[in-house]
Amino acid sequence: MTRQRELIYRIVTAAPEHRTAEEIYDLAREQMPSLARGTVYRNLGLLVQAGQIRKLEMADAPARYDRERRPHPHLICQRCGRVEDLVMPEALLAPLEAGLPGPITGYELKLYHICPACRGARKDGAR
Amino acid sequence: MTRQRELIYRIVTAAPEHRTAEEIYDLAREQMPSLARGTVYRNLGLLVQAGQIRKLEMADAPARYDRERRPHPHLICQRCGRVEDLVMPEALLAPLEAGLPGPITGYELKLYHICPACRGARKDGAR
DNA sequence: GTATGTGCAAATGGTTTGCAGTGGG
DNA sequence: CCCACTGCAAACCATTTGCACATAC
Numbered sequence: 001m002t003r004q005r006e007l008i009y010r011i012v013t014a015a016p017e018h019r020t021a022e023e024i025y026d027l028a029r030e031q032m033p034s035l036a037r038g039t040v041y042r043n044l045g046l047l048v049q050a051g052q053i054r055k056l057e058m059a060d061a062p063a064r065y066d067r068e069r070r071p072h073p074h075l076i077c078q079r080c081g082r083v084e085d086l087v088m089p090e091a092l093l094a095p096l097e098a099g100l101p102g103p104i105t106g107y108e109l110k111l112y113h114i115c116p117a118c119r120g121a122r123k124d125g126a127r
Numbered sequence: 128m129t130r131q132r133e134l135i136y137r138i139v140t141a142a143p144e145h146r147t148a149e150e151i152y153d154l155a156r157e158q159m160p161s162l163a164r165g166t167v168y169r170n171l172g173l174l175v176q177a178g179q180i181r182k183l184e185m186a187d188a189p190a191r192y193d194r195e196r197r198p199h200p201h202l203i204c205q206r207c208g209r210v211e212d213l214v215m216p217e218a219l220l221a222p223l224e225a226g227l228p229g230p231i232t233g234y235e236l237k238l239y240h241i242c243p244a245c246r247g248a249r250k251d252g253a254r
Numbered sequence: 255g256t257a258t259g260t261g262c263a264a265a266t267g268g269t270t271t272g273c274a275g276t277g278g279g
Numbered sequence: 280c281c282c283a284c285t286g287c288a289a290a291c292c293a294t295t296t297g298c299a300c301a302t303a304c
Contacts, residue, residue, distance in 0.1 A: 002259060002303070021293080036261045041294060043259090059184045059235075062293060073223060078232060086223060095216045096200060096238065102246065105205060105239045108186075111223065112233040119229065129278070129284060148269080163286045168269060170284095189268060260301070269291080276285065 005043045007032055012044075012053050018064040018074075018083040056083065057108075071107060077115035086111065132170045134159055139171075139180050145191040145201075145210040183210065184235075198234060204242035213238070 011027050012019065019027075025040045044065055047053045054066040056074065064083060066074075073086040088109070097104050138154050139146065146154075152167045171192055174180045181193040183201065191210060193201075200213040215236070224231050 004260070034261075038295075039260060057184065057186045075227065086226075089222045092219065092222065093238070095219065096213060099213075100202065100238075100240065101243060102240055105241065107239065108235070108237040110235040111220070111227075111231050112235075113227065113229055113231055116228060131285070161286075165270075166285060266295070271290070
């Protein structure tokens with residue numbers, strides 16, 4: 001566990017934000033200006049493999065990293081990209097799993113919406 | 128509606144396969160060898176925008192295209208990447224939506240498993 | 255001491271785009 | 280006839296990787 005890895009880990013787990021590698025890189029550089037971008041990617045990958053954090057693949061956008069290790073759904077704003085964690089109701093997927101020949105090894109559930117902030121500023125017709 | 132676009136559309140909608148742009152490109156070139164890769168991407172994008180097909184973003188892999196237009200969950204083999212369509216039980220997401228301040232504009236549900244074919248060949252310890 | 259990690263810079267790979275020419279309506 | 284579309288090739292951009300040096304244990 002190097003200084004670099006620890007710093008990256010602390011940044012991801014310090015806040016509930018779901019940051020991109022680039023955001024993490026920028027934040028980390030404030031404290032360790034010599035840090036290389038490649039090191040950030042390598043360590044994020046290792047932390048994910050080790051199960052310490054989760055990677056969240058985003059549609060047409062850089063991946064984000066989640067400090068919450070247990071699987072759970074995400075609520076994503078289609079306008080600004082903000083991500084919130086949701087709580088998965090017990091056994092919600094049971095009816096789906098029931099029809100399958102084998103066990104589910106994992107799942108990924110994303111709900112899309114327009115967040116209150118973006119809805120407030122929606123007046124313009126801009127895409 | 129050009130010959131190129133029609134060909135691409137037919138390839139996506141002809142089978143329930145969830146093909147990548149590259150696979151579609153290869154298949155299309157069998158019938159139209161002059162077709163450019165860029166044209167495939169452009170037309171897939173246009174077809175998606177027009178709501179005629181759907182784009183399926185895959186984790187750490189090229190996107191796949193789905194002829195089924197209605198939102199539905201996908202069952203994805205973690206080993207070989209094969210994708211199957213599932214049927215969303217009526218109102219399964221209702222309990223999740225209930226807790227939100229606004230309406231859901233869409234969702235994406237991926238279930239991961241090891242498909243029967245891959246499970247059969249699982250003997251090796253290879254990753 | 256040595257396996258592992260780092261910084262750097264170049265490579266990758268899926269996808270997008272600028273441009274000049276083509277063709278559908 | 281004109282605008283949208285094509286083929287081509289170069290550009291993009293998030294991410295990965297090879298390498299020589301540094302560091303954790």
